[in-house]
Amino acid sequence: MVNPLRGDDLVTCPHRLVLERTGVPRDDVEESAEIAYRRSRAEEMRARVLTRMEDLGARRVRGRSDTLAALERGVEIILSPVLPDDVPGRRRAQSHALVRVGRRDDTYLYSPLLIRNIEFTDFSPTRFLDVSSLEGLTSRETAREGATPRSGPSIARSVVALAHATRVLESLGVADTLARVILVDRHERAWWWSLNDPPGSRLSWSAYDTAYEERRALLDALEEALPEPVSEPYWHRECPDCPYQSRCRDELLARDDVSLVQFTSRAHQDLFHHFGVHTRADLAALDPSRCDGPAARGEDPPLEHLLADTVEHVGDLIYRARSALSGGPLRKVAPDLLQCPRGEVEVDVDMESCEDRTYLWGARVRLARPVEGLAEGYVSVVSWDPLTAEVEAEVFARFWRWFDSVRHHAGMAGATFRAYCFWAQAEDGAMNRALGTLSDPDLRARVEHFRRRETGEWIDLHEVVSHQIQTDGPTGLKKLARAAGFDWRDESPSGEASLLWYRHATSDEPDAPWWRERLLAYNEDDCAATAALRDWLNGDARHLPSRDVWPPQ
Structure with a gap:
């Protein structure tokens, strides 16, 4: 079969797909160290899970004929399957495992399974998903858990890949009649759902079918050798890392x-x-x-x-x-409405995490007037030990004791207290994970009281900025703080880069202490950046042009 569609083809940029299929030379771009690190971590996690599944009795197959034989015999879990192409549908699919979920007459039915080093769900009090342990895969012993799938490219890519594999299983006559699929997340929890969920759901057929029809039409047009181009460049989230970006970027800008x-x-x-x-x-x-x-x-x-x-x-x-x-940025509101709440004791908070566990909480204290027992400056609470849930919780508990003492001193002095972060969803999530591990009702009550909106003590700067400042894209701290005149000491500051730094900082390498200092300096600068952004909102940002006056006067 010529040019079968793989699962990844359905989520990649359509124009990139055309360039790849027509043999256009790629840019000579070296993969960044950060992306290489993420890839290696994903491969390590996948290999670990496959080995564990094999230890639990799953059967690893070798090649296509071995896969077909295992499907015919009804092997409970087939590892590393190689599926035949769906020739009429022009599909080529891959999954990390196939799980037997039923039988129709003499035919065993299977669901595809993918292993992803990602955080797949968030807690939800109103939505539920089925989840099992790896041990529970063969018996399909699942529990209903309050959870909702996260959004984002990695989630979309996984859902489409599972749907693609299900279509190939359908072509073989061995797909689950309920269209159930399985994703194993970084915590080695197996999430089950049906692609027959209501249309529009992030986990349903609808997103897959749209992407498939669009890419299939592109391949058909390529084979017809039409005189006009079958696609043209457009901005896609892959652009920053695309091997064709130099070819497209100049054309888009021009x-x-x-x-x-x-x-x-x-x-x-x-x-x-x-x-x-x-x-x-x-x-x-x-x-x-x-x-x-x-x-x-x-x-x-x-x-x-x-x-x-x-x-x-x-x-x-x-x-x-x-x-x-x-x-540059524009104003959303009138100049006199552009502001961020101030306090006599101000604490800018930032945290650093690796794979959804937080190892560092940092804060920068600023005083509008002297307060007994308090001093201005940066404070950090960190652990370089292996990052377990218990270590994450202990780091937060130590940070909270310090943080709560700052609030106490402010209260004793009659000083107004404000704490700031950029994107409270991240900090609140880390707090919630730690509180869940600690199981301390008194601590939870104190944290919850602090976070109540009516206290006015915990301010999400992203929310403040989003209501007042217009940018040309997503509202990120790095872009906004630089607009406010702030810059980081590190030459390549980013959350992505910090993951690689953390790997070095927790290694046995002789320069591990240097990497630790680099992370602490980066965290301190993130705290300083939120302070600079607050000052800008209360000052020079009021001189920005209004987004509602166009063309500018």
């Missing part, structure tokens, strides 16, 4: 392509073009206020309203385009 506002959907690109919106300038010239509400009686609906019916968050995309063309 034509001010509308996709540079980063909506990451070829369907949206086609819709914008259909309505005559080809550039960011075209988009910026639209009126966001006309996106909502019905058209006047007897009048055709405005273009903005038509777009809003088919493209999500059109108003925000218009403002993104304006920010990009302005060369």
Whole structure:
């Protein structure tokens, strides 16, 4: 079969797929150390889980004929299967295992299983998923747990790959009739769900079918050798690491392509073009206020309203385009409304984590007036021991004792107290994990009281900024703090890079202490960055142009 579609093909950029299939030379780009580290960690985790499953009785097969024989015999768990291609569907699929889930007449039925070094779910009080241990795979002994799948590229890629493998199993006549699939996360927990979930669910067939039809049409067009190009470049979330980025980037910038506002959907690109919106300038010239509400009686609906019916968050995309063309952030609110709450005792908090466990809590204290028992400066609580749930909890408990003492001293002095973080969802999640491990009701009560919105003590700076500042894309600390005039001491500061630094910092290498100091300095600068951003909101940011005045005056 020529050019079968693999699971990864369905989530990659369509234009990249065309370039790959037509043999266009790739950029000579070396994989970053951070990505290589993530890849190696994923491979280590996958090998560990496969070995454990084999120890539990799963059968490892060798090649396609061995896989087909195991399917026919009804082997309970088949490791490293090699499935035949679905020739009519032009599909080639891969899964890490196949789990026997039933039988139809003389045919055994299977569900595909993937192993991913990711955090797959968040707690949910209203939504539930089935989960089992690795030992429970053969018996299908699952428990209902309050959980909702996370969103993001790694989750979408996994769901599509499982759906792709299920279609190939269908072509062989051995797919589970309930379309159940399994994902094993980094905690070695096996999550089960059905692709027959309601359309629109992140875990259903709908996302897969759309991607498959689009990519299949591209391959068909390539084989027809049409005179016009079958695809054109557009901005995709893969762009920063794509081996064709130099080829596409200059073309996109030269034509001010509308996709540079980063909506990451070829369907949206086609819709914008259909309505005559080809550039960011075209988009910026639209009126966001006309996106909502019905058209006047007897009048055709405005273009903005038509777009809003088919493209999500059109108003925000218009403002993104304006920010990009302005060369910097814009104001969402009037100058006198642009501000961040202040305190007489201010603590900027940041944490560092590896694979969803937190090993470092850092904070920077700033005083508007002297307070007995308190001093300005940076404080860190860290552990370089193997990062277990117990170590994570102990680090937080030590940090909280210090943090609570700062609150106590502020209260005794009659000073207003404020603590700040950027993206409270991350800090709150780390607190919740630690509290769950510690099982200390008194500590939980004190933390929960501190985090109550009505106390005004715990301020999510991301939320503050999101309501007041317009940027040309996602609202990140690195971009905003630099707009505020702050910069990091490290030449390559990023959460991705810090994962690699942590690996060195916890190794037996002679320079491990240097890596530890680098992480502490990075964390201190993150704390300082939130302080700089707060000062900017209360000062120079008020001079930014308004996003609602276009073109700028």
